[in-house]
Amino acid sequence: MADATSTAxxxxxxxxVSRFTESVIREMTRQAMLYGAVNLAQGxxxxxxxxxxxxxxxxxxxxxxxxxxxxxxxxxxRNAIARQMKAWQGIEVDPEKxxxxxxxxxxxxxxxxxAVCNAGDEVVIFEPxxxxxxxxxxxxxxxxxxxKLHPPAGDHDEWTFxxxxxxxxxxxxxxxxxxxxxxxxxxKVFTRxxxxxxxxxxxxxxxxxxxxxxxxxxxxxxxxHISMASLDGMRDRTVTINGMSKTYSVTGWRVGWxxxxxxxxxxxxxxxDFLTVGAPAPLQEAGAAALSLPSGYYAKLAEGYRVRRDHLxxxxxxxxxxxxxxxxxxxxxxxxxxxxxxxxxxxxxYLVQEIGVACVPGSSFYGDPRDGAKQVRFAFCKKxxxxxxxxQRLTRLRQV
Ligand code: GLN
Numbered sequence: 001m002a003d004a005t006s007t008a009x010x011x012x013x014x015x016x017v018s019r020f021t022e023s024v025i026r027e028m029t030r031q032a033m034l035y036g037a038v039n040l041a042q043g044x045x046x047x048x049x050x051x052x053x054x055x056x057x058x059x060x061x062x063x064x065x066x067x068x069x070x071x072x073x074x075x076x077x078r079n080a081i082a083r084q085m086k087a088w089q090g091i092e093v094d095p096e097k098x099x100x101x102x103x104x105x106x107x108x109x110x111x112x113x114x115a116v117c118n119a120g121d122e123v124v125i126f127e128p129x130x131x132x133x134x135x136x137x138x139x140x141x142x143x144x145x146x147x148k149l150h151p152p153a154g155d156h157d158e159w160t161f162x163x164x165x166x167x168x169x170x171x172x173x174x175x176x177x178x179x180x181x182x183x184x185x186x187x188k189v190f191t192r193x194x195x196x197x198x199x200x201x202x203x204x205x206x207x208x209x210x211x212x213x214x215x216x217x218x219x220x221x222x223x224x225h226i227s228m229a230s231l232d233g234m235r236d237r238t239v240t241i242n243g244m245s246k247t248y249s250v251t252g253w254r255v256g257w258x259x260x261x262x263x264x265x266x267x268x269x270x271x272x273d274f275l276t277v278g279a280p281a282p283l284q285e286a287g288a289a290a291l292s293l294p295s296g297y298y299a300k301l302a303e304g305y306r307v308r309r310d311h312l313x314x315x316x317x318x319x320x321x322x323x324x325x326x327x328x329x330x331x332x333x334x335x336x337x338x339x340x341x342x343x344x345x346x347x348x349x350y351l352v353q354e355i356g357v358a359c360v361p362g363s364s365f366y367g368d369p370r371d372g373a374k375q376v377r378f379a380f381c382k383k384x385x386x387x388x389x390x391x392q393r394l395t396r397l398r399q400v
């Protein structure tokens with residue numbers, strides 16, 4: 001019999017899988033655990049979820065809602081999603097035909113891309129971008145076309161994009177644009193006039209908008225979140241993705257959704273059904289309860305994160321980071337030039353191993369790692385004690 005190793009001519013792995021790496025965000029959490037570091041890398045709260053929704057989940061399990069929900073989502077949750085989209089954004093949604101509940105917004109995004117992309121289609125993505133969109137594009141056969149968000153500089157304190165560069169990114173092979181607002185990692189909240197500009201390009205080039213609005217309720221400084229689907233002309237060409245993770249501090253529940261016109265929803269539902277069958281049934285029932293919380297809940301959520309933002313930024317600034325103040329979401333991107341490290345990865349390794357604080361290297365958010373070599377991201381969705389501990393450890397950092 002031939003030696004097993006000598007006959008192994010195939011490497012067995014797909015070409016696709018060689019074109020992306022494991023998530024650096026998730027890897028940094030493992031490193032934080034390994035080195036006993038304070039984890040300001042991965043964006044999940046280290047404080048409890050609201051008691052009401054935990055109770056709703058417990059009740060659902062006790063009531064034996066323990067078998068598959070309808071593949072595209074429990075009726076109660078779909079109804080609540082439609083009701084809230086009307087209340088928050090004035091968008092009419094048919095819960096029977098236009099909502100797909102998925103295993104987190106992560107699955108909603110990949111199911112959407114798999115449902116709409118053909119090989120060779122291009123997808124416009126603002127960068128820095130949430131790292132999942134890169135592998136999502138590869139897995140769905142699409143080619144990402146990155147458009148830069150430029151960090152605040154000089155007298156403007158917002159991340160901005162160049163209108164001409166955005167226009168150049170659109171052409172006849174463009175299938176979709178992925179728009180994440182409020183934005184991870186920059187904290188940018190796209191304004192109405194920016195959204196209108198994107199809308200006009202979508203209409204001119206017949207392009208679909210896929211919006212990730214998972215940080216919808218986490219906004220500061222009087223900023224307003226506007227859903228792309230609420231703009232004239234966009235209702236029929238927008239897939240709106242959202243979920244429970246960030247709004248209700250339950251990132252481990254894996255309940256998210258995609259709202260789209262019926263035809264696109266049918267395609268998303270097919271992909272979703274064969275990928276995962278459905279999101280956890282009892283947690284979907286708890287989701288319906290969560291989406292029925294009084295409106296004061298959301299104001300409190302945002303205010304709690306504003307306090308945390310204003311707690312972490314001064315600590316980072318004192319330690320030598322240049323901070324780009326976020327208007328939404330719960331991350332702060334920083335410039336690390338003052339520390340004189342070779343690059344962001346070397347710096348993040350030093351920080352987690354020697355200082356005891358985990359962050360995410362900036363390169364994880366760019367197509368070309370060199371573009372993020374002077375940046376790292378911190379998450380501030382943590383208890384005040386956690387932020388204090390991080391601040392304390394950061395005082396040991398020396399600037400060059
Ligand atoms: N969105 C979070 C982040 O950017 C975590 C996402 C995840 O790990 N699934 O850190």
